[in-house]
Amino acid sequence: MRARGTLTIFAVEVEHSLEQARIPGLTPSFTLVFAHRPPGALTESYCVVYLPSYSPDDAAARVATTEAIERIASLVVHIKPAAVLPLPRSYFEKTSLGKLSRAHFRRLFESGALDSEREAHESSIHAHRQAHRQAPSSPIEQTILTLICARLHAADPDSVSVTTNLFSLGLSSLDFYTVTQDLHQTFGVVFTLPDLLMDPTVAGLARRLASKQHQQQPSPNSHSHSLPLSPSPKPDNRTDYDPVVPLQLTGPKTPLWLVHPASGNVLIFANLARAFHDRPIYAFRSRGVQPGEPLFTSIAEMASTYTAAMQRTQPAGPYALAGYSLGSSIAFEIAKRLESAGQEVRFLGALDGPPDIAPLVGQLTWTEALVMIAYFYELISEPRCVALMPQLRDAERERALDVVLREADPSRVKALRLDRAELSHVTDVTAGFSRAAGQYTPAGSVAGAPVDVFAVDPLLTVTEDRAVWVERYLGQWRALSRRGMAVHQCEGRHADMLGARYVNGLQLVLRRVLEERGV
Structure with a gap:
């Protein structure tokens, strides 16, 4: 948990994020976050109280609102709140300046004055979940x-x-x-x-x-x-490759589709997906990530495969999709295919990825791809990545693996459950993407939407200057949409813009842009 001096800052940030999310069960401007130290805890946590807009007997809305608050708040604080509590209007007395008192609600909560409200709330949630729960069958x-x-x-x-x-x-x-x-x-x-x-x-x-x-x-x-193995579940004997990974399945708004970077890593979108309670979120899993699968041989093959899978899941538009890093080019190719089929693409996003990727990665050797993966997986620092790239460019694979694993952060290697074989396999996938990228030249254009570019600090292997990155590289998108491009400046660096530190700021910008595009 954060230090006391920053409690008010993060509380305001959580409140702002919840207001911007427009959760249906929240009454605007009647949500408050306050610090709370649970009994026996070594550090302070926090609680969220709000004025519900739903009926007290609407248990489904109560559960949905609670879960949405927990997900969005944890993006800011990185832990769930100790309590999320709806309260009647009588509790929300504002000052003459229109403010709610954090100290007042903390005193009420910690004195036990809100215990009956909390017990009724948690009892309602528990009963609803039990009624709709499918229990283990084995x-x-x-x-x-x-x-x-x-x-x-x-x-x-x-x-x-x-x-x-x-x-x-x-x-x-x-x-x-x-x-x-x-x-x-x-x-x-x-x-x-x-x-x-x-x-x-x-x-x-x-x-x-x-x-x-x-x-x-x-x-x-x-x-x-x-463990008793009988009765056992019916085996899942699927062998067909299915690229669609559902990250979030509920919500009435247009689904958002996300395209992976060169490593094929889908989990990089996990934090971002948690921010959206109001729309389905899907990501694509690259073929070859599962050992034994053949790698894609071209960007065109990848885009056509993803487009077909996308339309099986969402048969008709409007469509909203975005690619991260080198995945931005694949998103562009998918959008072209959808428009050629008569479908409407209303949002096309490039999460810090330029369209012309061949000059950046098309000539990467396997060992250079290994070093880049080590940096993106936070095994080594970016300055060390910059230094190792030329040193290991033409090195033998086994020697390069020795160097990277020797320099890698041991705690990070352990957390990711990475071993030599797994790191080598991820590098194979990345190197395969690089080979495909080397044959790719962006051509044509999309008509239905501008390219929304979300820009952060670039990789040091490309340039140290964000302005150069935006103008010389990301600016290439202007010519690839008949409606031009829009640049949205975001916090963070290329490799960690979707990480825990920056993802909340990114989702706020992304949410606003999606609304502006009518999805």
């Missing part, structure tokens, strides 16, 4: 559910459905890496991130696990012998 599902909730710390396994999308529970990208390791250690079956992303629910993981148990012999060190 010991395997129960074990997986317990593992997932252990990663969420405060989550109660008895309140989580096995059909709930794991992204909506608030798992971080690091949590997903850890879950794959937990599954391996518990069941003795190798589980990859693509396995997890095929159907990111407890029930989906159980089905995938069942199919893998048919293919692999349990490890001698597996603890699975202690």
Whole structure:
């Protein structure tokens, strides 16, 4: 939790983010955040109180509002609030300046004056979740559910459905890496991130696990012998590549589609997806991320594959899509294909990615791609990345891996569950993307929307000057839309603009732009 001197600053930031999110259950200007130290806690947490716009007996709205507040607030503070509490209008007496008193609400909360309101609220939420919960149907599902909730710390396994999308529970990208390791250690079956992303629910993981148990012999060190395997879930024997990964499935607004960077990493969008309670969010998983899959051979093949998958999920427009980094070019190619099919693209975003990517990555060697991955995965610093790129450009793969792993932050390697083979595989995917990018030249244009460019500080391997980056590289988008381009300056650097530190600021800008584009 943040130091006391910044409590008011972050409280104002949380309140602003909640107001901008326009959560249906919140009455505008009647939401307040105050600091709170739970009994026995070493650090302060925080609470959110609000005036609900829904009826007191509308349990579904109560749950949806609570979950939306928790997700958006945690983007700012990086932990969920200790309490989210709707209160009647009588509690919200404003000063002559139209302000609400944080100290007043903190005194009420910590004195126990709000206990009856809190108990009624939590009882209503619990009853609603129980009524709509699909409980585990096998010991395997129960074990997986317990593992997932252990990663969420405060989550109660008895309140989580096995059909709930794991992204909506608030798992971080690091949590997903850890879950794959937990599954391996518990069941003795190798589980990859693509396995997890095929159907990111407890029930989906159980089905995938069942199919893998048919293919692999349990490890001698597996603890699975202690788990009853019957009745077991029906195996998930899907082998067809499906690029669509659902990050957020609910909401009435137009879905937002996100295209991965060169590494094919979908989890980089996990934080951003949590900010949107009001629209579905989908991302594309690159072919080849799952070991054994063939890599794409061209940007055109990738864009055509993604367009077809996109239209299977969302058959008609308007469409909204954005690419991060080198994924911006793929988003552009998808938009062209949609418009050629007579569909409307109302939002096309480039998250700090230029259209002409061949000069930037088309000539990368495998070892240079390895160094870039090490930086993007926060294994090494950016200055070290800049220094190692020329040193390892023509080095043998094994030597380059030795150097990178020797210099990598051990705690980060452990958190990501990276080993030599996995790092080599991610580099294979990135190098494959680079080869495809080397053959790509952006051509044509889109007609329905300007290209909205979200600019941050560039990679030092390109330039140190943001103005040069925007004008010389990102500015190329002007010629590729008949409606030109719009630049939105954001905080952060190219490699971490979607990370915990900057994602809240980015989502506020993105939310505003989506609204301006009518989606």
